[in-house]
Amino acid sequence: MMRITRDCLLSGNANRRSWMALVAPSANELTQAAATLDIPESFLRKRLEGEASRPLIKEERLISLQFQVPLPKEGAAGQFTLVPLSLYFVPGYFVTLTEREIPFLSRLIDPRKPRKRWELVLRIIAEVTRNYLPTARSVAREMAVVERDLRQAQRHDVVYRGLDINDRLLALDLGLLQLEYVVSEIGHFLPAEDADLMEIHEDTRIELSQVRDQVDSDQATINELLESYAYVVHNNVNHLFKFMAALIILATIPLFIPGAAAMNVPLGPFPHWRYGFAAVTGGLLLVEALTAWVFYRKGWLRLD
Structure with a gap:
């Protein structure tokens, strides 16, 4: 049109x-x-x-x-x-x-x-800057929801939402950077004797700087949030591996006895001893219990 x-x-x-x-x-x-x-x-x-x-x-x-x-x-x-x-x-x-x-x-x-051309440009830029402010605030509100969900659930879809928010904040930051450059260059064309224009220019520059600071702060927050989440996930994976290793060790201990008995080597009078089975079973249970107690004290058998 x-x-x-x-x-x-x-x-x-x-x-x-x-x-x-x-x-x-x-x-x-x-x-x-x-x-x-x-x-x-x-x-x-x-x-x-x-x-x-x-x-x-x-x-x-x-x-x-x-x-x-x-x-x-x-x-x-x-x-x-x-x-x-x-x-x-x-x-x-x-x-x-x-x-x-x-x-x-x-x-x-x-x-x-009708306005003078540079006054009109400055007012348009000021209006664009005011559009950035509610946009950045709405993204910040969504970021707060993502932070709450990550604390509660640690779901992967929330991580993707966080990455999407980071992309949107980056787009806002690039747009504001371009706008800052335009406002800076416009200052060279403004007549220094026109106090009203200079005041509009300065107000616009300050407003733009405030919005940029908020977007930069939100970017830093979402990046720290995602890094903290990555650390928590990494720590949970390490803990899970420790839990699985503890279970494997506990399951392996009972296999030592049948493995030793199945070897084709003489065991002397031990297989014919009256209390041999009870002694072997009791020793096995004792080693199993001591090993489980050590793993539990180290936290390897807890998934919380």
């Missing part, structure tokens, strides 16, 4: 610019937009597909910004999609390019109250 709204914002020299909104544009719309803006169609297509590229490009007739906007998935707490949002300033136009509708753009870009 391609939508053009006239006179939506002010350029640096106070001229009006039109807003061209490209939302999942068709091939024909992309070709038409590239011709209107005098931008290579391949450049727009790469940005639309979110391919790795420079977050900020400044040329003679073009300023291009790109960052990731977290949009929550319907009915899935903690699940989200990072949607690439590209902004372009070309003569006469301000362009937004994205594969999905971004709700807050229509609220921020109002032809009845």
